[in-house]
Amino acid sequence: MNMHQFPALAKQKRLQATEWLRLHVAKPRQDTGAAQHSGMVALYKKELADHLSSKRFFIIFILLFLTSTASLAGAISNIQDAVSQSSEFIFLKLFTTGGSSIYSFATFLAFLGPLAGITLGFDAINNERAQGTLNRLASQPIYRDSIINAKFLAGATVITAIVFSLGLYVGGAGLLLIGVPPSMEEVLRVLVFLVIACVYLCFWLALSILFSVICRHAATAALAGIAVWLFLSLFMSLVASGLANMVYPLDGMEGMFNTASNYGMELALNRISPYYLFSEAASTVLNPNVRSIGVVTMSQIEGALAGALPLRESLLLVWPHIVVIVALAGIAFAASYIVFMKQEIRA
Amino acid sequence: MGQSTILRTHGLCKKYGDVLAVDKLDLEVHTGEVFGLLGPNGAGKTTTTLMLLGLTEPSAGTAYIDGLNCARDTLKVKRIVGYLPDSIGFYPDMTGRQNLHFTGQLNGLDRDVCARRAAALLRRVGLTDAADRKAGTYSRGMRQRLGIADVLMKNPKVVIMDEPTLGIDPEGMRELIALIRDLSVKDGRTILISSHQLYQIQQICDRVGIFVKGRLMACGPISELGSQLQSEGYYVLDVRILPADEHFATLVRALPDVQNISQDSDGMFHIESRQDIRTFVLDIVVQNRYSLMHFHQRGGDLDEIYHRYFEKAGDEHEHASVSGPGKAKTPAGN
Numbered sequence: 001m002n003m004h005q006f007p008a009l010a011k012q013k014r015l016q017a018t019e020w021l022r023l024h025v026a027k028p029r030q031d032t033g034a035a036q037h038s039g040m041v042a043l044y045k046k047e048l049a050d051h052l053s054s055k056r057f058f059i060i061f062i063l064l065f066l067t068s069t070a071s072l073a074g075a076i077s078n079i080q081d082a083v084s085q086s087s088e089f090i091f092l093k094l095f096t097t098g099g100s101s102i103y104s105f106a107t108f109l110a111f112l113g114p115l116a117g118i119t120l121g122f123d124a125i126n127n128e129r130a131q132g133t134l135n136r137l138a139s140q141p142i143y144r145d146s147i148i149n150a151k152f153l154a155g156a157t158v159i160t161a162i163v164f165s166l167g168l169y170v171g172g173a174g175l176l177l178i179g180v181p182p183s184m185e186e187v188l189r190v191l192v193f194l195v196i197a198c199v200y201l202c203f204w205l206a207l208s209i210l211f212s213v214i215c216r217h218a219a220t221a222a223l224a225g226i227a228v229w230l231f232l233s234l235f236m237s238l239v240a241s242g243l244a245n246m247v248y249p250l251d252g253m254e255g256m257f258n259t260a261s262n263y264g265m266e267l268a269l270n271r272i273s274p275y276y277l278f279s280e281a282a283s284t285v286l287n288p289n290v291r292s293i294g295v296v297t298m299s300q301i302e303g304a305l306a307g308a309l310p311l312r313e314s315l316l317l318v319w320p321h322i323v324v325i326v327a328l329a330g331i332a333f334a335a336s337y338i339v340f341m342k343q344e345i346r347a
Numbered sequence: 348m349g350q351s352t353i354l355r356t357h358g359l360c361k362k363y364g365d366v367l368a369v370d371k372l373d374l375e376v377h378t379g380e381v382f383g384l385l386g387p388n389g390a391g392k393t394t395t396t397l398m399l400l401g402l403t404e405p406s407a408g409t410a411y412i413d414g415l416n417c418a419r420d421t422l423k424v425k426r427i428v429g430y431l432p433d434s435i436g437f438y439p440d441m442t443g444r445q446n447l448h449f450t451g452q453l454n455g456l457d458r459d460v461c462a463r464r465a466a467a468l469l470r471r472v473g474l475t476d477a478a479d480r481k482a483g484t485y486s487r488g489m490r491q492r493l494g495i496a497d498v499l500m501k502n503p504k505v506v507i508m509d510e511p512t513l514g515i516d517p518e519g520m521r522e523l524i525a526l527i528r529d530l531s532v533k534d535g536r537t538i539l540i541s542s543h544q545l546y547q548i549q550q551i552c553d554r555v556g557i558f559v560k561g562r563l564m565a566c567g568p569i570s571e572l573g574s575q576l577q578s579e580g581y582y583v584l585d586v587r588i589l590p591a592d593e594h595f596a597t598l599v600r601a602l603p604d605v606q607n608i609s610q611d612s613d614g615m616f617h618i619e620s621r622q623d624i625r626t627f628v629l630d631i632v633v634q635n636r637y638s639l640m641h642f643h644q645r646g647g648d649l650d651e652i653y654h655r656y657f658e659k660a661g662d663e664h665e666h667a668s669v670s671g672p673g674k675a676k677t678p679a680g681n
Contacts, residue, residue, distance in 0.1 A: 038452065038455040039452070039453045039454070039455060042449065042452035042453050043453065046449055050440070053440075131436040131437075131438070131439065132432065132434040132435055132436025133436045133437065133438060135402070135430075135432045136430075136432060136435060136436065136437075136450075136497065137453070138402055139400055139402065139425055139428075139429075139430035139432070140425060140450065140453040140454060140501070141422050141423075141425040141426040141453070141454060141455075141501070142422075142453055143422065344403060345397065345402045345403070346393060346394075346397060346402075346403070
């Protein structure tokens, strides 16, 4: 701006400068960074408080708590059978053993966990818009991205709290019931599993925030999130095997040759779904006896000694899975971030 | 002028696709004045206010508030500019007071500063009794007053209000207007109000800008705008006499510069002329012994100014698109 054009303005600026010195040198905490930071923290705290006091958080937490209890009960009743096969890593079996008609904790988390992510995020932005609080928020001296950042971070914090409290609940209650203390390795494996679960749920949180940015109505966003969740968790495996059978038919003479390609394609398609990725990663991390994922030929097995993998090797096995889950969460959040930043604030 | 300019735009444009929402806006608002941005719905008022706050990026041109570039120094601008959007909303599960505290925290205020300022502002807008009720239970008028308190939490130099009087009952309106006037007179803040409700604006604005189809048609104090219209040769005189007979109409029609005289259903004559003919008409009334019931020269109030400028904008638009002949009225020169 050309100051010569507006002498009055220039003078005012100078006045402001002296005033600024008088006001701010005494308390330097008012600098841009600190003020910006405090705005973001205020927003984060409010979001967190909103989540923790909301009915839906209560409902989803009770739901997950009850299913965890059910899966723990199933695990306890079946753990004797499991132990008769292999008496190692009994503590981990609490998380991976299911009852006769009930899934294991890991499976429950993989299937129902996304619901928590979706619930926490589906009205993040569109509700602010509908309430008319978004433009009020945006006119405060905070960067626009701190709105979506604070919302994501608050959701992620709640998810971490849910996952760890459930994991510690199952571990603690199970420990009391079976009375076999876990080894360090087992504890580490459970912690790694819980961290992966957090990232996995954060992917669903980010996805539902994305829908909340795109969809005008919270209901549409929730339905979109639930539709994607159901498709990827339930129907993706059907689609994968269907497509694989179409491309590589297993009938007749040709089927013999197609077996490997068919399975490879089905697996590749399944791994598009974060549900499948998480399930594979979880079962590998929680079960040291899983030595490979995917197809193994007879010649590869030949001469191998049956034995448990150390944690490092298990992690190495599912490292791509973990990277992809982290990347998916990152991509989903980045997409919602970009769309939100480009959107018009006005309704 | 001895006044300093706090808000200045230069060639500000905003395009949405092919639609030009704001067209080369040059606006100056002086420090401490109440400026009314008037225009019909969809004239680009809200777009302009959003550009001033840096919430929307201008397609071209610049806007400065207090020497800060609105498109670049958005954070600094937002620290000194309070914005009251037209559909103001609050978090329904938080009380009015909590909503204000939250705004204060977003502005980086200390906890005790927040509490003190919120209490003072709630008293000022008359919401002390309702302060600890959930904001979701507030009426439209209460929300609007809470909105003003909310804007003042950051102690802004400039307050931008978008349709602040929309949907408020007359009594609430009176209070609201007094409140807005106070912001300027007592606190010395600069206020920019965008609205299509003329009467309210007329009461509080020092200057108005008339905004039609993205362009500023006229700008100045209301009285000046009125005389501007009259200097362009358009006068309407309302006269009611007894007896309201045809003879009067013939006499008036014979006067020079009278363009048209019409009589409405309740006997009022409307005389359109190119000059101020009040003295001549009065002469006719007196000489013919009519009793005068009503005598009013139109043009002074905003309603008419507004209407005239819209007509002009419409004319220009037609000229531009049809370029048809036969339009007697000249397009606006400024």
